[in-house]
Amino acid sequence: MAVKITVNTTITNGSEKETYELITFGQYIQKTSSVFLRYDELMEEGSAKTVVKVSDQEGSIVRNGSVEIRLPFQMNKILVGSYKTPYGVLDMETSTRGIRHEFDDVLKKGLINILYDLKVQGNHAGTYHVLITFEEDEKDEYSRAGKK
Template sequence: MTAEAEIPVKIHLITKIRLDDEEETYELVVFGHYFKKNNKVYLTYDEVQEEGTVRSVVKVDEDEATILRKGVIDMRLKFCLNEQKSGSHMSEFGSLLLSTNTRGIFFEESAEKCEGTVKLHYDLFMQGAHAGEYDMEINYKEE
C-alpha cells in the first residue's frame, strides 16, 4: 500500500446521541476513499441529502481527529482527548459555534489490509449549550 494511493472503501458510520433521557441512533453506509498522508489516515465520502451533496473528510491519527464537511453544510469539528476544541457549522440558516469535549478516542488499523475502526466519545456544545453526548463509530474496509 503506497502512502499517497487512494483506495476505494466501504464506510459504515454509527452515531449514538444521548441528551437528557433520550437516545437516538443514526447509521450511514457509503462508499468512499482511504488514503494516508503525513502518518494520518483520511477517509473521504459524499453524503447525498435532500438539499444537496455534502463532501465529508475524516482525518485521524492515534490521539486526535478532525471531521470536515463541505457542501450544503459546512462543518468543522476537532477532537483531542480531554480537551475542549472549537468548531463551526454553517448552512443556509446561518452559522453556529460548536465545541467538542472529547472523552475517548480509539483508532485501530489492520497492518495486513485496508480496514480499521475509529471511535469518538464526546460532548457536543452548540453556542455554548450542551447538545448531547455522542458516540461515533466509523468502520472502513477495502471494497
C-alpha cells in the same frame, strides 16, 4: 484505497437516545502520522463531501457542500468548531472523551471511534459516539461512480 464505509452515530441527551447509520463508499488514505477517510454524504439539505482525519490523540470531521461543518477533536480538551447554515454560522464546541483508530493491513479493514460531548451556541447538544468501520472495496464503487 477504495473502501466501503459504515458510519454509526449514537447521540445521548439525558434519557433520550438516537442512532443513525450511513453506508457509503469512499477512500482511505494513510499518511505518516494521520489517517483520512473521504466520502460523500447525502443529507436532507443535499450532499456534502466529508473528510474524517485522525492521528494519535486528535482528529477532525469536516463537511463541505450543502452543509459546512468543522468539528475538531483532541483528547481531554475543549475545542471550537462551526456549523455554517443558510441562516448564519453556529458556534460548536467539542469535548473529546475518546478517540481511536485501528487498521488491519492483512484484512484491509479498520475503524475510527470518536466519543465527545457537543455544545451548540453554548448549549449542551448531547454526547456523540461516532463509530466508523471500513473495509477494502475490491469492486471500487467509489471510483466507478466517477468520484476519484
